[in-house]
Amino acid sequence: MDTATGSLIQYKLYIDGQWVDSASGQQFESYNPYTGKPWALIPRGNAEDVDRAVRAARKAFTTGEWPKLTPSKRGALLRKLGDLIADKSKYLAEIEVRDNGKLLAEMGAQTAYMAQWYYYYGGLADKIEGSVIPSDKPDTFNYTRFEPLGVIGAIIPWNSPLLLTAWKLAPALAAGNTMVIKPSEYTSASLLEFMKIIEQTGFPAGVVNVVTGFGPEAGTPLVEHPLVAKIAFTGSDVTGQKIYEAAAKGLKRVSMELGGKSPNIVFDDAEIDNAVKGAISGIFAATGQTCIAGSRLLVQQSIHDQFVERLVAFAKTARMGDPMSLDTQVGPVTNLPQFNKVLKYIDIAKSEGVRTVLGGAKATRPECGDGWFVEPTIFTGVKNSMRIAQEEVFGPVLAVIPFRDEEEAIAIGNDVVFGLAAGVWTQNMRRAFLMADKLQAGTVWVNTYRAVSFLSPFGGYKRSGLGRENGQEMIKEYLQTKSVWISTAKEVPNPFIMR
C-alpha cells in the first residue's frame, strides 16, 4: 500500500531486462497477512509471458555478453550482487515481512545472510575444474569439461521467497546458466524488488527473468517449455509430483525440495531446558511454516509429562502480533488458504482423539487484529499413524508422541513418507551418533535445530525431494559433463572396429 495515496503498489514482470505488464494485462492482489488486506498488485502472467521470458533467457545463454564472460568475471558479478543485497537487506526484509508475515526479528538477519550464497557460489564459479582422464587407447587425449545446462526454470514457494531463490539462483548463475523464476502467487513482491538489485548489478538482459502468476497458468508452461533444461522446485510434494511428471515428458532434469514431517526426538538424558527451546524453534519459529519444521515431537516416556509441562509453560509466553515489531515471536500464517488448512488440521487432530494441551484454535488476541493468526498448538496422546502425525500441516501445530527406547524412537521417527530433517536431544555421544546414522533424513541435528548454511548440503530422503541444495557438490546439479577425445595419431586406424 502506498500510504500517501492509499492505492495499491503496482508491480511489473521482469523479462529481458525490461519491466513489462503481463500479456493479458491482468493483475491479482497480494495480501499482508498481518492486516488481512491487499497491499500490492501483481501481474498475472501466463504461457505467453513465460514463452517471452524463456526465449529471452535462451538468447542470453547463447548470445551476447553472458556466455563470453569468463568464470572469474561471472563470479565477480555474483559477489557484487552479494554486496548490493547486504546494502539493501533491511529494505528486502521489510517487503518480505509485509507480504509474507515473517518476523522482522528473523528477516533482518536472514536477508543479510542471504548475501553469503552469492559470495560462496561467486567464489566457486572459477573453481569448477574438469579432469584429464588417463587414456587406455594409444595416441588419444581425453578430458572432461563441466558446462552449464541452459535455461533453468525456478519455481519458488511462499515461505522463504528470497532465501529459497538464492539457493537456486546463485549456483545456477555461477555455473553459467540463465534463469526464469516463478515465485509463489502469495509472495511475489520481494522477488520483484530483488530484480531491481539484479538490474543494478549489471547482469546482461535476459540472464534473470521473473514471471509472476498462478501455478497452472505460469508454473506449468514454464515446466513444459521445450527450451527449459531443468526445473528447480521447492514446495509441496503434491505439486512436486505433478512437476516431475510434466518434466519427464520433456526429459528435463529436476531438483526438488518437498517438505516433511520431521521428528524432533528428546531422550531422558537431554539437557531439558535446551530441548524445550529446541522443540519451540522446531515448530513455532516462522509460525511452523518451514519445510524443516520439527512437527513431530518424540519424547521419551520417562520424562514425557514433565517435559510437556515445561514446553507448554514456555510456549505460553510466546508473544504474537505485528511481525514488524522486533518483540514479536509468532507471526501470522502467510495466506488465507493456508490459515484455513491449519485450522482444518486442528479439527482433524481433535477428531482423531488427541489431547489439546495448548492452543487449538484461531488466535483472537487483540494484538492479532484481523490477521491470519493461529494459536501455538500442542497436541499430546498422538499416535504416529494419525493424519496429524503423517501429513505436513505447515503451521504452528505440534504433535507429541511418546517412545520407550532408541529402537522405538528410530522406528517412529522413520515411519513417515518424508525424510527432510530430524532433531535429537541427548548428552550421550554413542546415542547421538547412532541416531544420526539411523534416521532417514537429509539433515540430522543433535542438540540444535534449524541450522542451515550455504556451506552444507540440504535436501530430502524419500518423498522430501530429489537432489541437494547448498555446498560445493551441488553446483554439479546445474552442470553437465562433456568428455572430449582428441586423437594425436598420424593416421585413422581401421574404421570398422571401435576405437
Ligand code: NAI
Ligand atoms: P505449492 O507446492 O502448490 O506451490 C509452490 C509453487 O509451485 C508456487 O510458486 C506455485 O505457484 C507453483 N505451482 C503450483 N502448482 C503448479 C503446477 N502444477 N506446475 C508448476 N508450478 C506450480 O504450494 P502452495 O499451494 O503454496 O502450498 C500448499 C502446501 O504446500 C502448503 O499447505 C504446505 O503444506 C506445502 N508447502 C511446503 C513448502 C516446503 O518448503 N516444503 C513450501 C510451501 C508450501
Ligand code: MG
Ligand atoms: Mg502476501
